[in-house]
Amino acid sequence: MKMDDTLVKEAHVLLHPIRYRIVELLSENPLHINAISKEMGSERRLISYHLDTLEEHGFLTSKYEISEQPKSKGKAIRIYKTTGKVKTVIDEIKKSL
Numbered sequence: 001m002k003m004d005d006t007l008v009k010e011a012h013v014l015l016h017p018i019r020y021r022i023v024e025l026l027s028e029n030p031l032h033i034n035a036i037s038k039e040m041g042s043e044r045r046l047i048s049y050h051l052d053t054l055e056e057h058g059f060l061t062s063k064y065e066i067s068e069q070p071k072s073k074g075k076a077i078r079i080y081k082t083t084g085k086v087k088t089v090i091d092e093i094k095k096s097l
Helices: 005-014 017-028 033-040 044-056 085-096
Strands: 060-066 076-082
Touching (some): 005 017, 017 076
16 A cells, blocks of 8 residues: 655654654643753754754644743743644554555
């Protein structure tokens, strides 16, 4: 069975090891880039690149919230979370295999 080009491109974006790990983390609960970076043990700059890629392709959304964390209390921080597209693309990949 042949996967269509769009699905191949989406799978390529989503299944990159770092991006897939980010999506796994965010499926548990929305997080700020610093928390993602710390959890993954990767540089913030690298995580930022992958977050941007995932958001650009519709796998993540982000919004600014006022932080309640002691270190950043009262500051606007950008929180990332997954979209329904993650499950849709994974389901499509499984169907195509």
